[in-house]
Each structure stands twice: as structure tokens, then as C-alpha cells.
Amino acid sequence: ADLRFSTWAPPTHPLQPTGWEPWIQSIQEASEGRISVTLFPSEQLGSALDHYDIARDGIADLAYIAPGYQAGRFPVIALGQIPFLIANAKSGTRAFDAWYRNYADKEMGDIHFCMAYLHSPGTLHSKEPIAVPGDIDGKTVRPAGATIGQLVASLGGASVQVSAPAARDALEKGTADAITFPWGSLFLYGIDEVTPYHLDMPIYTTPFITGMNKAAYEALSDEDKAVMDAHCTSEWAEKVAFGWANFEDEGREKAIASPDHTLHEPTPEEVKAWQDAAAPLLDAWKADVTAKGYDADTVYQGLVDELKAAGALYE
Amino acid sequence: MSLADLTALGGFAALFVMMALRVPIGVAMGLVGVGGFAMIAGTGPALNLLAISPIRTITDYNMSLIPMFVLMGVLATRSGISRELFGAGQAWLGRFRGGLALATIGACGGFAAICGSSVATAATMTKVALPEMQRYGYPTNMATGIIAAGGTLGILIPPSVVLAVYAFIAGQDVGELFIAGIVPGLLAMVMYMAAVRIIYGRSAPAGHKTPWPEAFRSLFELGPTLILFAAIIGGIYFGVVTPTEAAAAGAFLTGLIGIVRRRLGWREITESLVEALRTSVAIFVILIGALLFGYFLAVTQTPQKITAFLVAMDLGAYGTLLIILAVFLILGCVLDAMAMIILLVPIVFPVVTQLGFDPVWFGVVVVMTVEIGLITPPIGMNIFVINSIAPEAHPVGIFKGVTPFVLTDILRLALIIAFPAIVLFLPGTMG
Amino acid sequence: MAITARPGILARLETVAKAIETVAGLMLAVITIVVFVSVMGRYLFTSPIPDSFDLARLLMGATIMWGFAALGFRGRHISVDLISHILPPVARRLVDAFAALVLLGFTALLAYMMFSRVSSAYFSGETTFDLRLPVWPFVALTWGGAAAAVLTTAIRLVLIVTGRAEALEAEAGAAPETNAS
Numbered sequence: 047a048d049l050r051f052s053t054w055a056p057p058t059h060p061l062q063p064t065g066w067e068p069w070i071q072s073i074q075e076a077s078e079g080r081i082s083v084t085l086f087p088s089e090q091l092g093s094a095l096d097h098y099d100i101a102r103d104g105i106a107d108l109a110y111i112a113p114g115y116q117a118g119r120f121p122v123i124a125l126g127q128i129p130f131l132i133a134n135a136k137s138g139t140r141a142f143d144a145w146y147r148n149y150a151d152k153e154m155g156d157i158h159f160c161m162a163y164l165h166s167p168g169t170l171h172s173k174e175p176i177a178v179p180g181d182i183d184g185k186t187v188r189p190a191g192a193t194i195g196q197l198v199a200s201l202g203g204a205s206v207q208v209s210a211p212a213a214r215d216a217l218e219k220g221t222a223d224a225i226t227f228p229w230g231s232l233f234l235y236g237i238d239e240v241t242p243y244h245l246d247m248p249i250y251t252t253p254f255i256t257g258m259n260k261a262a263y264e265a266l267s268d269e270d271k272a273v274m275d276a277h278c279t280s281e282w283a284e285k286v287a288f289g290w291a292n293f294e295d296e297g298r299e300k301a302i303a304s305p306d307h308t309l310h311e312p313t314p315e316e317v318k319a320w321q322d323a324a325a326p327l328l329d330a331w332k333a334d335v336t337a338k339g340y341d342a343d344t345v346y347q348g349l350v351d352e353l354k355a356a357g358a359l360y361e
Numbered sequence: 362m363s364l365a366d367l368t369a370l371g372g373f374a375a376l377f378v379m380m381a382l383r384v385p386i387g388v389a390m391g392l393v394g395v396g397g398f399a400m401i402a403g404t405g406p407a408l409n410l411l412a413i414s415p416i417r418t419i420t421d422y423n424m425s426l427i428p429m430f431v432l433m434g435v436l437a438t439r440s441g442i443s444r445e446l447f448g449a450g451q452a453w454l455g456r457f458r459g460g461l462a463l464a465t466i467g468a469c470g471g472f473a474a475i476c477g478s479s480v481a482t483a484a485t486m487t488k489v490a491l492p493e494m495q496r497y498g499y500p501t502n503m504a505t506g507i508i509a510a511g512g513t514l515g516i517l518i519p520p521s522v523v524l525a526v527y528a529f530i531a532g533q534d535v536g537e538l539f540i541a542g543i544v545p546g547l548l549a550m551v552m553y554m555a556a557v558r559i560i561y562g563r564s565a566p567a568g569h570k571t572p573w574p575e576a577f578r579s580l581f582e583l584g585p586t587l588i589l590f591a592a593i594i595g596g597i598y599f600g601v602v603t604p605t606e607a608a609a610a611g612a613f614l615t616g617l618i619g620i621v622r623r624r625l626g627w628r629e630i631t632e633s634l635v636e637a638l639r640t641s642v643a644i645f646v647i648l649i650g651a652l653l654f655g656y657f658l659a660v661t662q663t664p665q666k667i668t669a670f671l672v673a674m675d676l677g678a679y680g681t682l683l684i685i686l687a688v689f690l691i692l693g694c695v696l697d698a699m700a701m702i703i704l705l706v707p708i709v710f711p712v713v714t715q716l717g718f719d720p721v722w723f724g725v726v727v728v729m730t731v732e733i734g735l736i737t738p739p740i741g742m743n744i745f746v747i748n749s750i751a752p753e754a755h756p757v758g759i760f761k762g763v764t765p766f767v768l769t770d771i772l773r774l775a776l777i778i779a780f781p782a783i784v785l786f787l788p789g790t791m792g
Numbered sequence: 793m794a795i796t797a798r799p800g801i802l803a804r805l806e807t808v809a810k811a812i813e814t815v816a817g818l819m820l821a822v823i824t825i826v827v828f829v830s831v832m833g834r835y836l837f838t839s840p841i842p843d844s845f846d847l848a849r850l851l852m853g854a855t856i857m858w859g860f861a862a863l864g865f866r867g868r869h870i871s872v873d874l875i876s877h878i879l880p881p882v883a884r885r886l887v888d889a890f891a892a893l894v895l896l897g898f899t900a901l902l903a904y905m906m907f908s909r910v911s912s913a914y915f916s917g918e919t920t921f922d923l924r925l926p927v928w929p930f931v932a933l934t935w936g937g938a939a940a941a942v943l944t945t946a947i948r949l950v951l952i953v954t955g956r957a958e959a960l961e962a963e964a965g966a967a968p969e970t971n972a973s
């Protein structure tokens with residue numbers, strides 16, 4: 047089988063060379079060439095926002111999906127966006143994938159779930175120092191997603207939505223005062239040049255999925271299904287996410303080493319203040335999944351336990 | 362040749378047949394895109410493209426700047442700004458030989474700063490400037506040729522619908538492209554004026570002399586328009602607003618100025634809204650079709666193959682670029698400017714970036730190239746539009762009148778290729 | 793073979809098309825104002841209109857689709873006019889009918905497929921960014937435009953086949969031609 051793998055990241059994004067390409071090569075070798083995968087990067091087969099449907103409808107056989115791009119559609123996995131929960135994207139990804147496997151069939155029933163992974167936690171980067179939640183009041187923030195947007199609004203800030211490439215300009219010219227962004231990408235997009243201040247704590251991450259079209263999976267021979275199954279595991283999720291996590295983590299090291307950057311490590315009291323500020327988001331998440339018929343506390347505790355066991359819980 | 366290659370070739374053939382039979386360009390591209398995708402990936406997935414893609418295209422926030430900039434241009438026309446621009450040009454330049462021609466080009470440039478379309482600029486200026494030039498004894502060929510050329514400033518000087526569409530398709534920043542269009546646009550205006558002086562400096566009649574106080578008053582009347590344009594471009598340049606926000610502010614303030622100056626009533630405003638809507642829908646239909654066609658091209662891997670082929674020919678970066686531009690020029694004879702951008706940019710963009718050319722610079726180069734197609738035979742949209750407004754001007758005559766300007770266009774293109782800084786300097790200072 | 797048009801029907805069709813366009817045009821004005829006021833709010837009070845981003849883009853989708861319905865009726869799409877003006881009138885009408893038929897086919901497929909987007913937005917509980925409003929009513933409104941476009945395009949096809957399209961243009965009046973390029 048020749049599978050189309052649609053992604054919306056550019057081919058230079060760390061995920062492609064360090065994540066997907068080795069994964070694809072391993073699949074080709076394990077299937078002795080019976081399965082080949084062609085990557086279609088940069089939204090060639092559709093908008094980033096539509097990648098779940100692209101996999102579901104068979105426009106591509108495999109797709110890189112950001113479930114959070116469609117607010118409200120996938121409430122369970124949205125737990126991955128709740129701030130101050132996940133400390134790292136390596137063992138954190140393994141734990142997250144293991145946890146979400148329990149719910150994927152129900153929440154993403156019309157695709158074949160392959161794996162879930164995270165980017166290395168991002169934080170607040172700003173033109174002026176931000177240390178406590180109160181510092182957000184009156185500031186304009188480019189949030190990473192709807193959840194962070196709600197946090198900003200609840201703290202008296204305004205959200206401005208600009209694309210990642212336009213973010214640098216928005217900050218430099220005052221359209222935004224701060225941004226939540228992963229560390230490595232900060233340097234990739236040149237945003238580091240306009241945001242000298244950083245809150246040194248893992249604020250948020252974003253879950254991503256590699257999903258497969260159901261019919262494309264069913265069409266494989268049992269032997270080839272076994273190959274795909276062996277490549278859709280928590281271990282592979284960690285491997286795929288690893289290079290990207292390294293790339294982002296190096297950005298933080300770079301900022302620490304640079305005289306132009308000031309990282310503020312919050313005191314335990316400040317951490318507590320941030321976590322309190324974010325508490326309503328967790329309550330809102332619980333209400334959302336309860337409304338969809340889940341036992342919210344069980345689902346939540348499941349992730350906390352997995353993260354704790356993997357040493358990736360932010361405490 | 363693989364099945365994918367044959368499907369791609371068949372797709373292009375079907376596309377041209379349908380377009381020749383007057384199927385709307387966007388619809389032809391969309392149907393071929395879906396049909397071709399079905400042949401490669403199956404009917405179900407192909408039909409699902411129709412469920413997903415068109416609604417995503419029309420709900421893309423960044424694309425909503427197109428209807429707003431179109432609206433701004435329509436409101437400006439209805440408020441009589443085109444007449445004021447020409448009036449000011451006449452007051453200052455009318456005293457010279459060929460002065461009305463210079464005034465026309467200046468007014469075209471000024472109007473282009475509010476209007477995103479070349480055809481609309483040409484149409485508006487035909488109504489305003491042609492009767493005046495005829496009154497002072499300009500031969501119709503000369504007068505209409507000048508307007509046809511001046512109209513092409515519409516898509517070079519920002520705002521520009523075509524540059525916005527290029528940005529969308531090539532994944533570039535609209536604001537940066539708009540800023541990049543400013544200097545080449547002004548250069549175009551200056552070169553057109555120089556061409557008028559050189560070619561018509563002796564033969565063209567002079568207009569009348571305007572007393573200086575009146576000339577200054579004409580500038581004063583233009584004040585609100587100039588401030589508005591400066592605010593919009595300044596807002597984008599300094600990053601104070603996103604291009605979409607600038608478009609909304611531009612349309613809103615143009616309307617407001619028109620109302621305050623009693624140029625726009627309820628009727629004019631609703632009519633402007635309907636007109637802007639019609640134009641915008643026509644553009645979106647093309648965009649929808651272009652994306653569907655693009656998915657088809659992607660699954661056949663045509664762009665990658667063409668890239669590999671052109672790079673393997675080893676003509677060097679500039680040799681390959683010239684081949685690409687020649688294709689644009691030749692197709693520009695028969696195709697609409699925007700259709701060409703939409704059809705060809707997805708194919709050649711990977712080539713161009715792989716050769717190391719700047720994507721923003723290439724956007725301006727491409728727009729200048731397709732702009733030449735607007736004024737060359739046999740299909741030159743500007744020519745046809747002028748002809749439909751001024752039936753006394755024969756298309757062949759207009760083509761004759763525009764020829765000197767086509768030559769300056771080619772010279773300008775060569776300058777921009779030789780000195781990319783003409784394009785890239787200004788956006789480079791954006792930060 | 794031109795059948796004399798019954799002005800009553802044409803005038804009524806024209807009234808409906810005009811009404812659709814006017815409402816859609818006013819929606820365009822609303823979107824423009826929402827974006828403008830939101831920018832002002834952001835600058836002056838650090839408080840943009842909540843959801844102005846999603847409202848603008850979702851309303852724009854509906855506006856464009858309803859405009860598409862009106863355009864289907866008027867036949868003012870951007871097309872290449874390479875051969876039709878050298879054709880005799882009968883052949884030209886055939887070409888026009890073919891083009892309208894293809895447009896109708898595309899529009900019908902689009903409306904049929906787009907409906908699945910309405911149901912998926914409804915069942916998946918997709919919401920807007922700030923206010924978490926359900927998205928499906930906007931998608932349904934947009935789909936309504938696509939469905940209306942099937943109707944208007946079919947009417948235009950009938951008018952072309954029966955030779956009444958020209959009478960319709962006369963009814964609409966000589967509105968200014970606009971073009972994108």
C-alpha cells in the first residue's frame with residue numbers, strides 16, 4: 047500500500063526529519079517494502095484546521111492532527127492544553143499517549159487512532175517582566191490556543207490572534223505585549239529579538255495526533271496491520287516527539303546562556319498563584335467532559351497517575 | 362508516464378476546454394480538481410474535498426480583507442475621489458504639453474492606493490479622464506492607451522487583491538507584500554510619466570493653466586483621502602494593525618468620510634455594498650476552485666516533478682526564472698491575471714524558492730508580469746473594460762496606444778530582476 | 793425563437809435576487825464594523841469585541857455563500873471570453889447553457905457535500921474561541937446560501953434555455969461591471 051500522510055507543518059519543522067521520516071522508514075523496513083508512505087507537508091492537501099476530517103474522509107490516509115484547533119470538538123484530549131499540568135514532552139508524551147489510548151476510540155471513533163504526542167511545554171515571553179497572574183491585567187497576549195485565551199481574558203488581558211510568522215511583528219509594533227510560545231520556535235521565528243523577558247515555568251503544551259483513515263487501515267493485510275500496530279504505540283509516540291522536544295528545550299538553554307534574556311523562575315507562592323488562576327479552566331474542562339458522559343475525575347486522575355509514574359507531572 | 366502524470370495532463374486539457382466554453386474559471390478548476398483527485402484517491406475522498414475545503418476558504422479570517430478592500434475601492438469611487446484625484450493632477454500638471462496624460466497617470470496611481478483592482482482602476486479612470494482628454498484633442502488611441510497602462514498600477518500599488526491572493530497561495534505575509542509593492546508601484550508611475558514626456562512630449566496638446574490658489578485648493582480637497590491612505594499603509598508598515606484590520610478600517614473610514622462630506626447616502630452605500638459583494642464572491646469562487654485544483658496537483662506530485670525537471674535542466678537560477686516568466690507572459694495573452702496566479706504559482710513556487718529567490722520579491726515580479734498580460738492582445742482585460750465603457754475606442758487602437766507602456770513595463774521588470782532591493786528594501790525595514 | 797418574457801415573473805425574481813444581495817451586502821458592512829470596532833476596543837481599552845475573529849470569519853462565509861446564490865442567478869462569474877463573441881447567437885446560447893449546466897452541477901455537488909459539514913459541526917459540539925458559541929448555526933446559514941444557489945442557478949439555466957436571460961439583464965439594469973484583476 048502507498049499511504050498519503052498529510053501534515054501542515056513545513057518540511058523543515060523538526061517533526062519531519064526527526065520524527066515522521068524515521069517512523070516512515072521503520073514502517074517500510076518492517077513491512078519489507080509493502081507499505082510506503084508519501085509525506086505531503088505544508089497544507090498541500092488541506093487546511094491545518096481540517097486534518098481530522100482529512101483523515102476521516104480519506105483525503106489522506108494518515109494525518110497530523112491538532113485537536114485543539116477546533117475548540118469544543120474533542121473535549122477529553124483538551125486536558126492536554128490545561129496549564130501547569132505537564133512538565134516535559136518526552137516521558138510526558140509517553141504518559142499522555144498511554145492515557146489517551148483509553149479514550150481515543152470513543153472520542154475519535156471515526157478515525158483509526160495511531161498516536162498522541164505533545165510539544166515541549168511553552169511559556170510566556172514578554173516585552174516587560176511578567177511574574178504573577180496580576181501582571182497580565184491590561185496586556186495584550188497572543189495565546190497558543192483557546193484555553194490560554196480564556197486564561198488571559200480571566201486575568202484582565204486581551205487576546206490577539208495572529209499567525210506564528212506574523213507574531214514577531216505584532217510584538218515589535220505593540221499589537222501584542224506578550225506571547226505564549228514554545229522555547230525553540232521562539233528563536234526560529236525571531237520572536238526572541240523582541241521578547242527579552244520569560245517566565246521560566248512550563249505553562250502549557252498542545253496535544254497532537256497521528257490518525258489513520260479507517261478504511262485505509264482495514265484494507266491492509268493482517269501482516270501489514272500488525273506492522274502499523276507496532277508503529278502506533280506509546281514508545282513510538284515518544285520517539286516521534288523526541289527530536290522536536292530537544293529542539294524546543296535547546297531554545298531555553300540558548301535563552302539562559304544569552305545576556306539579552308532574563309528568565310524569571312517563579313517562587314512557590316507565585317506558582318501557586320498561577321495554578322489558582324488556572325483552576326477555573328480545569329473546572330470548565332471537567333464540566334465539558336461530564337456533559338459528554340465521562341466521569342471527569344476518573345479521566346483526570348488517569349492522566350495525573352500516568353504523568354506521575356513517568357516523572358512528567360508538574361508539581 | 363505514470364497514471365498520475367496522465368491524469369494531470371488530462372486535467373489541464375479538461376480545464377482549458379471548460380474555460381473556453383465559458384464555464385466560470387473557479388468552477389472549471391474546482392470540478393477538474395475534484396474529478397482528478399477522484400481518479401487518484403477515489404470518489405469518496407474527492408467529494409469530501411467539497412465538504413471541507415470551500416467552506417474553509419470562505420471562512421478564512423485573513424481572506425476577509427479582500428471584500429473589505431474591494432468595498433473601500435467601490436466607496437471611494439462612489440464618493441467621487443477619482444474625480445478629485447484627476448482634478449488635482451490636472452491643476453498641477455495640466456499646464457504642460459501632455460499634461461493631461463501625466464495627470465491621468467498620477468490620478469491612476471492615486472486611485473490605485475485605494476483600489477485593489479487594475480480593471481476597476483482602468484474603468485473608473487476611463488469615465489473620469491477620457492472625456493477630458495478627448496475635449497482637449499487627444500487622439501482616442503493615445504488617451505485610452507494611457508488609461509489602460511495607468512490602470513495596471515491598481516494591482517501593484519497597495520492594496521492589491523492580486524498580491525493578497527498570491528500571499529494566500531504562497532503562504533506569505535500579506536502586509537509584507539503590500540509594503541513591497543510600494544516602491545515598484547511608484548517606479549511604474551514615474552516610468553509611465555517619463556514615457557509620456559518622451560513619446561508624446563511634442564505631439565500631445567497642453568491642457569489649461571490652473572491658477573495657483575485653485576491648484577492648492579485641489580490638494581486640500583484630497584486631504585482626507587491622502588490621510589486615509591497614509592494611515593492604512595502606515596498601520597500595516599508599522600504593524601499597528603493586521604492587514605485585515607487595516608482593510609476594515611479603510612472601508613469603514615472611506616464610507617464615513619463619504620457620509621460626512623454628503624457624497625454617500627443610504628442608496629449609494631447599499632449599492633456599493635452589493636457591488637463589492639458581487640466582485641468578492643467572484644474572487645472567492647476562483648479561490649475555492651484554485652485550492653481544489655491545487656489538491657489534485659499535489660496528489661499527482663506535478664509541482665515536485667516540474668521542479669525536479671527544471672532544476673535538472675541546469676539553466677541556472679536566472680535562466681529558469683526567465684523560462685517561468687516567459688510562461689506567465691505567454692499565458693497572460695489569453696488568461697486572466699488572477700487565474701494565472703492561482704494556476705501557476707502553486708506549480709512554480711517550489712521551483713523558485715528552491716533556486717533561492719525571495720518569495721516576497723517573486724510575488725511582486727509575478728504580479729508585474731501578469732499585469733503586462735492585462736494590456737497585451739488578444740485578451741487584455743483592461744483593454745476590454747475600457748472598450749466596453751468607451752465603444753468609440755477600438756480594441757486594436759487601444760492596443761496600439763498602450764504599446765509604448767508595455768515596453769516600459771518590460772524595462773521595469775528587468776530592473777527589478779537586476780536589483781531586487783527595489784522590492785525588498787522597504788519591507789526589510791519593517792523590522 | 794426568443795419567447796417573449798413574462799415581465800411579472802422576471803421582475804419578481806429580480807426583486808428576490810436584489811433582496812438577497814442587499815441583506816448579504818449589509819452583512820458585509822456588519823463584519824467590517826465588527827472588525828473595526830474590535831481594533832479600536834483593543835487599542836483604547838485593551839478590550840476587543842469577544843469572538844470578533846470568529847464572528848468575522850464565520851459571518852463572511854455566510855455572506856459569500858449567499859452572494860454566491862445571487863451571482864448564480866445573475867451569471868456574473870469570472871469566465872474567459874475567448875470564442876463566444878465570434879459565435880452566432882444560437883451557438884452562443886448553447887455555450888451559455890452548457891456553462892450554466894456545469895455551474896449547476898458544481899453548485900449541487902457543493903451544497904450536497906457541504907451539508908455533512910453542518911451535521912458534523914452540530915454533533916461534534918464545535919464552538920467559537922472566546923464565547924464558546926456553537927459554530928453549527930453559522931455553518932447552517934452558510935449551507936443555506938449554497939442550497940439557495942442551486943435554486944438560483946437552476947432558474948438561470950431555464951432562462952438561458954428559453955431565451956429569457958437577456959430580458960433578465962435588462963430587468964437588472966446596467967449595473968457597473970466589476971472585475972477582480
Ligand code: NA
Pocket residue numbers: 472473474475476477478514515516517518519520521
Ligand atoms: Na491598489
Ligand code: NA
Pocket residue numbers: 693694695696733734735736737738739740741742
Ligand atoms: Na493579455
